[in-house]
Amino acid sequence: MSNSPPRSQPPLAAPHGGAAASLGRPGGSSERIVQLEVLRYNPDTDTEAHFQRYEVVCQEEWVVLDALNKVKADIDPTLNYRWSCHMAVCGSCGMMINGEPKLSCHAFLRDYEGVIRVEPLAHFPVERDLVTAPDDFMEKLKRVKPYLIPKEEKPISAGEYKQTPAQLMKFRQYSMCINCMLCYAACPEYGLTPGFIGPAALTLAHRYNQDSRDGGRAERQEVVATHEGVWECTFVGACSEVCPAHVDPASALQQMKITSSIDWIVEHLIPGGKSARDTASREDAGDIS
Amino acid sequence: MSRNPLVREVPPTSWFFRHPRYMRYMAREITCIFIGAYCVLLVVGLQRLAAGPAAWEGFLLGLRSADSIVFHLLALVAAFYHAATWFNATQKAMPLQIGEDFVPGNLISGAHYAVWVVLSLVVLFLAGVF
Numbered sequence: 001m002s003n004s005p006p007r008s009q010p011p012l013a014a015p016h017g018g019a020a021a022s023l024g025r026p027g028g029s030s031e032r033i034v035q036l037e038v039l040r041y042n043p044d045t046d047t048e049a050h051f052q053r054y055e056v057v058c059q060e061e062w063v064v065l066d067a068l069n070k071v072k073a074d075i076d077p078t079l080n081y082r083w084s085c086h087m088a089v090c091g092s093c094g095m096m097i098n099g100e101p102k103l104s105c106h107a108f109l110r111d112y113e114g115v116i117r118v119e120p121l122a123h124f125p126v127e128r129d130l131v132t133a134p135d136d137f138m139e140k141l142k143r144v145k146p147y148l149i150p151k152e153e154k155p156i157s158a159g160e161y162k163q164t165p166a167q168l169m170k171f172r173q174y175s176m177c178i179n180c181m182l183c184y185a186a187c188p189e190y191g192l193t194p195g196f197i198g199p200a201a202l203t204l205a206h207r208y209n210q211d212s213r214d215g216g217r218a219e220r221q222e223v224v225a226t227h228e229g230v231w232e233c234t235f236v237g238a239c240s241e242v243c244p245a246h247v248d249p250a251s252a253l254q255q256m257k258i259t260s261s262i263d264w265i266v267e268h269l270i271p272g273g274k275s276a277r278d279t280a281s282r283e284d285a286g287d288i289s
Numbered sequence: 290m291s292r293n294p295l296v297r298e299v300p301p302t303s304w305f306f307r308h309p310r311y312m313r314y315m316a317r318e319i320t321c322i323f324i325g326a327y328c329v330l331l332v333v334g335l336q337r338l339a340a341g342p343a344a345w346e347g348f349l350l351g352l353r354s355a356d357s358i359v360f361h362l363l364a365l366v367a368a369f370y371h372a373a374t375w376f377n378a379t380q381k382a383m384p385l386q387i388g389e390d391f392v393p394g395n396l397i398s399g400a401h402y403a404v405w406v407v408l409s410l411v412v413l414f415l416a417g418v419f
């Protein structure tokens with residue numbers, strides 16, 4: 001189940017001073033015994049999850065993921081968790097660390113004292129140990145059409161779609177998402193109302209809406225401007241606080257609430273005003289005919 | 290391998306105790322009760338005013354009671370907290386891009402505070418405080 005590499009692989013090197021980088025350095029690192037309390041769940045035998053305590057000899061500059069790798073390599077090969085890049089890029093190692101959604105490859109042991117409690121990401125079904133099922137998130141990502149829907153189709157001979165640096169800056173921040181789902185684990189609305197499309201997927205809709213080459217906002221509004229969309233958000237702001245890529249989903253969602261409200265005003269209060277969604281259905285009809 | 294995922298429910302009435310940031314959010318939400326109560330008080334005042342001088346005098350007398358003064362102090366603190374949380378949020382809801390750069394968020398929130406101070410002074414002036 002786990003995407004972890006085979007046992008024979010040693011705790012890996014990290015460009016920012018992870019495990020192997022420090023192991024060979026003479027006198028450069030100090031050892032520390034770390035107590036990990038890890039949530040275990042075996043779908044074949046368990047009806048409930050339970051915590052298991054591990055005592056791990058770690059290097060001071062390791063991250064929590066290094067400690068887990070050490071557990072898997074030397075203490076308990078049955079422990080399951082996901083990771084890949086070890087450099088906060090792939091987004092697969094998200095876990096609750098002392099109750100906070102974190103990338104475990106970016107959670108430095110030096111920032112923790114005492115027992116470190118490691119749990120699977122909150123608000124997602126637990127597949128096994130620290131591995132969660134991301135199916136719901138994947139489904140929601142698809143629903144917001146997270147791809148360019150060009151304003152006008154051009155033949156290849158017409159050349160590339162050009163963009164100024166200012167036009168790029170308008171959406172760049174929202175394109176930095178690594179799909180780690182930490183924001184979903186932090187969002188109490190998502191925990192309480194699982195139908196909520198949620199921070200990262202809605203932010204990606206905003207990213208494409210803001211793109212000068214895109215003409216798909218009207219179509220995305222069908223999902224965005226609904227009670228499962230931005231109107232489920234009550235602006236707790238937790239998503240932006242935990243996001244490791246500084247995407248600031250809370251900002252994207254509030255901006256979408258404003259534009260959706262303007263749509264509503266135009267549609268309902270201005271005579272002859274047309275909403276974004278009207279435009280979408282007309283375009284759809286046009287596509288079919 | 291079988292799939293038998295474990296769903297861990299979120300406690301619907303106590304989830305906000307899980308993290309201080311959720312407590313801060315609840316504090317912001319709870320302050321709106323005071324804002325709402327104060328609006329009701331203003332409406333009642335208008336209604337008393339319309340009912341004649343005796344009713345209005347009675348209303349004013351009620352405002353001077355100890356209970357009323359405690360309520361007003363609490364409502365004032367709540368209103369400050371509520372306003373500050375939203376003014377601080379404006380920089381997220383209304384980012385301002387000039388050319389390639391974004392106006393620093395503090396300036397956007399700061400402008401809201403400045404307008405707030407000016408409007409408050411105008412209201413106090415109209416009320417004859419100065």
Ligand code: SF4
Nearest residue numbers: 177178180181183243
């Ligand atoms: S918005 Fe941030 S926290 Fe949410 S999935 Fe993307 S990178 Fe992760």
Ligand code: FES
Nearest residue numbers: 085086091093105
């Ligand atoms: S392992 Fe890739 S983000 Fe942590």
